[in-house]
Amino acid sequence: MSEARPLGGRVFTLTFSICLIISGIALYFTAKRFIFGIGSVANLNDGYPWGIWIAYDVVVGTAFACGGYVMALLVYVINKGEYHPLVRPALLASMFGYTLAGVSVFLDIGRYFHAYNLYLPWQMNFHSVMFEVAMCIGTYILVLWLEFAPTFTEKWKLEKYRKFLDKIIFALIGLGVLLPTMHQSSLGTMMLMAGFKLDPLWHSSTLPLLFLFTAVIMGFAMVVFEATIASRVYGLGNETEMLAKISRIMSWVLGFFLVIRLQNVFMRGEMGHAFSGSFLGNMFLIENFLLIIGFVILTFLRNNLTPRLLFIAAIAILVGGSLFRFNTYIIGYDPGTGWKYFPSVGEQMITYGLIAMEIAAYTLFVKYFPVFSAHDPAVSTK
Amino acid sequence: MKIKRRDFLKGAAGSMALLALDRQDAQARTVQALPPEALGILYDSTLCVGCNACMTACKKANNMPPDFTDGQDIWDQPIDLSPNTLNVIKKFTNGTGETKDAEINGHAFIKRQCLHCIDPSCVTACPVSALTKDKNTGIVSYNKNNCIGCRYCQVACPYNIPKFDFNRVYPEIVKCQLCDHLIAEGKYPACCSVCPTGASLFGRVSDLIVETRRRQQMVPGEMYDFPVTSIDSDTTHKYTAPEYVPHVYGKEELGGTQVMYMSAVGFDKFGLPAYPKESFVSMSSGIQYAIYKGMVYPLVVLAGLVFMVKKNKQQEDEKSIEKKHDKKEACHE
Ligand code: SF4
Ligand code: SF4
Numbered sequence: 001m002s003e004a005r006p007l008g009g010r011v012f013t014l015t016f017s018i019c020l021i022i023s024g025i026a027l028y029f030t031a032k033r034f035i036f037g038i039g040s041v042a043n044l045n046d047g048y049p050w051g052i053w054i055a056y057d058v059v060v061g062t063a064f065a066c067g068g069y070v071m072a073l074l075v076y077v078i079n080k081g082e083y084h085p086l087v088r089p090a091l092l093a094s095m096f097g098y099t100l101a102g103v104s105v106f107l108d109i110g111r112y113f114h115a116y117n118l119y120l121p122w123q124m125n126f127h128s129v130m131f132e133v134a135m136c137i138g139t140y141i142l143v144l145w146l147e148f149a150p151t152f153t154e155k156w157k158l159e160k161y162r163k164f165l166d167k168i169i170f171a172l173i174g175l176g177v178l179l180p181t182m183h184q185s186s187l188g189t190m191m192l193m194a195g196f197k198l199d200p201l202w203h204s205s206t207l208p209l210l211f212l213f214t215a216v217i218m219g220f221a222m223v224v225f226e227a228t229i230a231s232r233v234y235g236l237g238n239e240t241e242m243l244a245k246i247s248r249i250m251s252w253v254l255g256f257f258l259v260i261r262l263q264n265v266f267m268r269g270e271m272g273h274a275f276s277g278s279f280l281g282n283m284f285l286i287e288n289f290l291l292i293i294g295f296v297i298l299t300f301l302r303n304n305l306t307p308r309l310l311f312i313a314a315i316a317i318l319v320g321g322s323l324f325r326f327n328t329y330i331i332g333y334d335p336g337t338g339w340k341y342f343p344s345v346g347e348q349m350i351t352y353g354l355i356a357m358e359i360a361a362y363t364l365f366v367k368y369f370p371v372f373s374a375h376d377p378a379v380s381t382k
Numbered sequence: 383m384k385i386k387r388r389d390f391l392k393g394a395a396g397s398m399a400l401l402a403l404d405r406q407d408a409q410a411r412t413v414q415a416l417p418p419e420a421l422g423i424l425y426d427s428t429l430c431v432g433c434n435a436c437m438t439a440c441k442k443a444n445n446m447p448p449d450f451t452d453g454q455d456i457w458d459q460p461i462d463l464s465p466n467t468l469n470v471i472k473k474f475t476n477g478t479g480e481t482k483d484a485e486i487n488g489h490a491f492i493k494r495q496c497l498h499c500i501d502p503s504c505v506t507a508c509p510v511s512a513l514t515k516d517k518n519t520g521i522v523s524y525n526k527n528n529c530i531g532c533r534y535c536q537v538a539c540p541y542n543i544p545k546f547d548f549n550r551v552y553p554e555i556v557k558c559q560l561c562d563h564l565i566a567e568g569k570y571p572a573c574c575s576v577c578p579t580g581a582s583l584f585g586r587v588s589d590l591i592v593e594t595r596r597r598q599q600m601v602p603g604e605m606y607d608f609p610v611t612s613i614d615s616d617t618t619h620k621y622t623a624p625e626y627v628p629h630v631y632g633k634e635e636l637g638g639t640q641v642m643y644m645s646a647v648g649f650d651k652f653g654l655p656a657y658p659k660e661s662f663v664s665m666s667s668g669i670q671y672a673i674y675k676g677m678v679y680p681l682v683v684l685a686g687l688v689f690m691v692k693k694n695k696q697q698e699d700e701k702s703i704e705k706k707h708d709k710k711e712a713c714h715e
Contacts, residue, residue, distance in 0.1 A: 039548035046464075046545050049533035076691040110531025110546060110553050117510040117528045124510070130534045131509035170695065174688035178680060193503055193538040195662035196655060335542050336655070337462075 004088055004370040006155070007234055011367060019360035026353020029346040033107060041346035047339020048330070050108075055329035056351050057104035059187055060322045062137070062180075065097025066219025067226065068144060069180040073216075074246065076173050083242055085373035088151065089230065090223050092371055095144040096358045102141050104354055105134075129190045136183035143175045151369045184215035191328050199332035201274060201284045206264050207328070213257040218321040220250045221294070224314035228307060236372060244305040247313070251298035254317070258295060261288065283327050290320030416500050420520035420587040421560065422640030423574060424594065427647070428483050428624040429581035429608065430491040432471055436573035436582055440469040443561055443572035462494070465547035468558040469495045469573055474651045483624055483646035490645060492652040493573075493582060496543045496558040497632055497639035498522050501661040507538035512555070520587070520640050521562050526554040540636055540657065574611050585613030587640050594630045594644060597623070636661040 033041040044051045067090035074080045075087055106112055117123045118134055125131050146165070153162040188211030191198055204210075223246075227239045265271060265284075274284045297305075297313035330341065343351075366372060441448065441458060448458035449466045460467040472494055477487035484490075498515075502522050505513045512529035515522050535544045535555060547553040561571035569575065574584035583590070593613060600606050600623035607618040624646045631649045632642035635657040643649065650656065 035551070037549055037551040037553070039550075042548070044548050046536065046548075047542070049536040049546060076694050077687060079690070079694040079697075081694065081697070108532075110533065110548075111526075111529050112531070113552075114510075114528065114530045117512075117530055120510075123528055125506075125508055127506045128509040128534070130507060130532055134509055134532075170688050170692040173691045173695070174684055177687050177691075178684045181683075182680060190534075191537075193507055193534075193662050195503075195540050196657070197537070197540075337542055337653070 004085075004151075004154075004373045006370050007367050007372060009234075009367055011364060013363070016360055016363055019356035019363075022349075022356035023353045023360065026350045026356070029349050029353075030107060032346065033350070038108075038110060041344065041350070043341055043344040043347060045339055045341065047335040047337055048333070048341035050329060051341060052330070052343045052347060052351050053104050053108040055326055056322075057108075057354055058101045058137075059325045059329050061097055061101045061104070061354075062187075063184070063215050063218040063321060063325060064222050064318070065094040065101070066180060066184065066215045067091075067223040068094030068147070068219075069177065069184075070216055070219035071223060072147075072173055072176050074249070077177060078249075080246075083246060086223055086227065086239065086242065088148075088371045088373075089226060089366070090219075091144065091148050092151075092365055093222065093226055093358075093362060094219075095141075095148050096361050098137065098141045098144055100354045100358055102137065104350075105137075107350065129186050129193070133183045133186050133190065136179045136186070140176070140179040140183070143172055143179060147172050147176050151371060155369050180215060181212065185209065185212040187211050187325075188328070191333075194333060197333055197335050198328065199280050199334070200268065200270050201265060201280060202328045202332040204264050204268065206260055210257065210261060210324070213253055213260075214321045214324055217250055217254050217257065217294075217317055220246060220253075221314040221317040221321070224310055225318065228311045228314070230366075230372065234366070234372070238307060240305065240307045240310060243310055244302065247298045247305065247310065248302060251295060251302065254291065254295045254298065258288070258291060280327075280332055283323065283331055287320050287323040287327060290316045290323065294320065416587060416638065416640075417516070417518055417520040419518040420500075420640050421565065422498060422520075422585070422587040422590055422642065423560070423571065424583045424585070424590040424613075425493045425641065425643050426581050426583070426597070426608075427490050427492055427643065427645035428626070429579045429621065430471065430493070431579055431581075432473060432491045433578065434471055435576045435578065436493070437467070437469055437471060439572040439576040440558075441467075443564060444468060446556075463543065463545055465545045465550075465553070465556050467545075468556060469493065472652065474647065476651075485647045485651060488647070490647045490651065491581075492643065492645070492654075495573075495641065496522060496560075497541055497641040498558075498560060499636065499639045499661070501637035501663050503538035503540060503636075503661065503663050504535035504544060506663045507534040509534065516562075519560075519562070519565070521560045521565075522557075523559040523562055524555055524557060529555055531555075538662075540655070540662065570612055577611065580608050580610035580619055583609060583613055584611060589613045590642060591633065594633070594642065597644060598626055598628065598630075600626075634659045637663075 029041050038044060042051060042053070068087075071083065071087045071090040075083050106115070109115065118131070118138075147169070149165055150162065150169070152158070153165060185208040188207035188209070192203070192205065192207055194203070196203075224243050227243060230236060231238055265274060274281045294313045294317035297309055297316070301309055437460070438458070440446070446468060447466045449460035449464050451459045451461050460470050462472070463470050470493070472492050473489055474492065475489040476485060479487065479489045481488040482490065498521060500520065502513070502515055505515050505522060509532060510528045510530055512525050513522060513535055514525070531546070531553065533546055536542075536546060544555045544557045546555055561569075564571060570584045574582045583593070585593075590613060602623050602625040604623055605620050606623050608621050609615055610617045610619055626644055626646055627648055629649065630642050630644055631654055632639035637659065643654075645652075
């Protein structure tokens with residue numbers, strides 16, 4: 001644990017500065033949204049009440065941020081302690097990913113001053129999937145910060161807090177596994193209610209399970225993605241060996257996902273629709289084609305996984321998984337009253353801004369706080 | 383130790399299976415029944431003359447601003463439901479549009495508004511109970527003091543009814559609430575009170591259903607009495623019975639609605655979707671119910687998780703302490 005250490009180094013790199021500029025632009029649009037209303041910035045309308053702020057920032061964004069969830073599951077629940085060095089960086093990315101998803105929800109909801117109603121017991125609607133998701137994500141953001149807190153206590157040598165944290169950390173980690181399991185699957189349940197507005201290629205009672213599976217594989221793919229980039233940028237050791245081992249587990253998850261996904265569409269007699277050459281059919285094919293690429297690399301090339309191959313697999317999974325979620329929330333959704341939606345510039349800028357803030361905060365944190373483990377082989381090999 | 387882990391995984395697999403439960407098995411939640419005193423509207427398209435009196439009355443009764451279209455800003459002219467319009471009469475036309483209530487070369491009217499579903503998706507969707515269904519009257523009403531503006535109700539409503547003014551700084555959801563403020567004063571919903579022909583007819587849903595049966599048994603071309611404003615009113619008009627399509631829209635759609643439609647042209651002509659009897663609510667909340675009922679499963683899983691974490695983490699911490707010791711000793715030597 002305590003082997004992690006701050007990386008140090010210059011803060012104002014080119015990347016960091018670019019991220020700051022994009023965040024600045026996003027702040028401008030955010031101010032505009034609060035002063036003049038959602039309509040002044042976004043193309044949202046009564047037919048498409050949810051746009052990319054929900055579909056990307058929350059639905060895809062939190063799947064990207066599932067790295068912490070997957071690593072906690074592997075290390076603490078399935079007891080693969082050897083992957084420990086990957087936990088902290090993953091947790092950090094999750095923490096920012098989820099926090100910014102929370103920020104985005106706040107931008108998106110139209111009546112933010114009334115958000116406290118979610119916490120009034122007599123107002124809570126336990127039948128509402130939205131309620132469960134809101135509660136879980138809200139609590140999980142808190143849990144993530146607490147899970148990550150040992151990093152702060154180490155840095156600032158806060159012995160008292162460290163001891164206290166040590167006592168509750170089990171509960172935190174437990175919650176850190178339970179909460180994403182709950183709300184990631186519920187993100188799938190959420191769209192069941194859309195009924196016939198959602199194309200049958202995506203509207204299926206397996207949605208909760210499919211969303212849970214994509215959360216796991218996308219979380220893992222993000223760990224690969226980050227580890228690869230970080231080892232390049234910060235000149236850290238190469239994690240391929242460790243990641244390749246995890247890939248074996250992941251190829252099972254992805255395999256199950258594909259079997260359920262394709263079998264379900266087949267069983268409901270929608271395969272013809274998928275191959276009809278229609279726009280939605282093609283979206284379905286692209287989405288699954290990408291995931292199959294990821295699966296093939298992780299499964300059939302697993303004995304000679306190079307960092308490059310692994311990276312390609314991760315990208316295929318990330319894009320394919322995102323597309324699946326996008327399709328479920330926006331592209332495959334049609335209220336059927338002639339409404340159209342395409343995100344406006346301002347809307348997109350806010351999303352880019354959130355991503356930029358995430359990257360900026362991440363790079364800042366790894367320089368100041370002990371996140372990455374020192375990687376000289378004498379310490380880390382078992 | 384190994385056995386325990388396997389046990390846990392089995393439990394996990396069990397909950398996964400639960401997640402995938404088919405809706406039939408998961409339907410722990412009973413489908414909502416029609417409230418005893420349920421109130422509603424029977425809209426008979428064949429009686430509607432398209433005078434739009436109900437639209438004007440609705441605006442007045444609910445203090446809604448006008449909707450200007452066609453580049454003029456003099457009179458209210460909504461083309462569809464909007465953040466300013468809770469009730470709208472729309473027209474279907476085909477070919478020359480000459481004959482009323484004919485599918486070919488004809489036209490027909492339809493009234494669009496909230497149908498006050500018996501099992502309303504919007505109410506189930508709303509996280510903060512801003513939308514509620516009255517236990518007695520079954521009226522689905524909205525309270526802006528609770529609404530957080532998440533718009534899940536818009537996604538969930540199968541008829542695309544709730545509207546939200548995205549151009550306002552702090553908008554609210556708008557939809558027909560069956561003039562419950564007028565009903566509380568013993569009056570009728572504005573649209574029904576002004577409808578000159580009785581096309582919009584207010585009443586108890588149970589009575590309205592009886593009325594739909596009566597109308598469906600009428601012999602086309604013969605003269606009959608049709609009540610005006612309310613099913614129990616004394617005022618009636620005499621009309622020749624039209625040839626109704628053999629279907630009352632809203633009687634069974636997605637568990638049924640309290641506002642129902644009768645017509646002489648197919649409902650698909652009005653863009654009303656053909657829905658099954660089972661509501662999407664029971665599908666999704668069935669799954670939600672099976673897993674989260676009483677939070678039992680989540681808590682059991684949490685206990686299991688904390689146990690596993692504790693065990694695994696302690697092992698690991700011991701190991702890392704040992705390692706440090708080893709290192710220290712190695713240095714000493
Ligand atoms: S029609 Fe829509 S808004 Fe009206 S009660 Fe049904 S689900 Fe709710
Ligand atoms: S927008 Fe308001 S009324 Fe609609 S679901 Fe959200 S909180 Fe409920």
